[in-house]
Amino acid sequence: MTDKAPMTVRDIMSRDCYRVTADTSVATLVAGLALHRLPGAPVVDERDHLIGFISEHDVMAKLFESVYLSDEPAPVRELMRHEVLTVTPNKSVTDLAQEMQGQKPKVYPVVEQERLVGIVTRRDVVGAILQMRSTH
Numbered sequence: 001m002t003d004k005a006p007m008t009v010r011d012i013m014s015r016d017c018y019r020v021t022a023d024t025s026v027a028t029l030v031a032g033l034a035l036h037r038l039p040g041a042p043v044v045d046e047r048d049h050l051i052g053f054i055s056e057h058d059v060m061a062k063l064f065e066s067v068y069l070s071d072e073p074a075p076v077r078e079l080m081r082h083e084v085l086t087v088t089p090n091k092s093v094t095d096l097a098q099e100m101q102g103q104k105p106k107v108y109p110v111v112e113q114e115r116l117v118g119i120v121t122r123r124d125v126v127g128a129i130l131q132m133r134s135t136h
Contacts, residue, residue, distance in 0.1 A: 010110075013118035022077035026063055029076055039107060040105070041055075041107075048115050058079050096125055106121060
């Protein structure tokens with residue numbers, strides 16, 4: 001570990017991130033989100049191209065409905081959002097911190113040449129800002 005403060009998303013992103021496909025069951029998604037302590041996950045195709053995003057919020061009503069009706073919840077493809085705010089690995093941490101203020105996502109997929117290369121969370125950004133303060 002270096003004393004140098006993180007400057008770009010590449011410095012703080014999680015490369016080995018939890019992701020799902022459009023065919024993933026909601027039960028599998030929810031278990032994965034709990035295991036990885038994430039509020040949502042990127043949805044990718046077979047080439048790891050980002051095709052959407054799905055969050056706990058997106059599935060809560062359908063999951064509850066499936067319990068009530070005793071049936072299988074819909075697959076991720078039926079509940080995911082296709083419009084996804086993404087970030088590139090070269091974006092500055094300070095620029096991303098400014099964008100994350102307000103009602104923005106807690107998790108941003110990091111995309112390079114249309115492929116998912118990682119995720120960055122608000123927690124990652126807050127930690128980076130604290131590290132910046134301590135190195136100044």
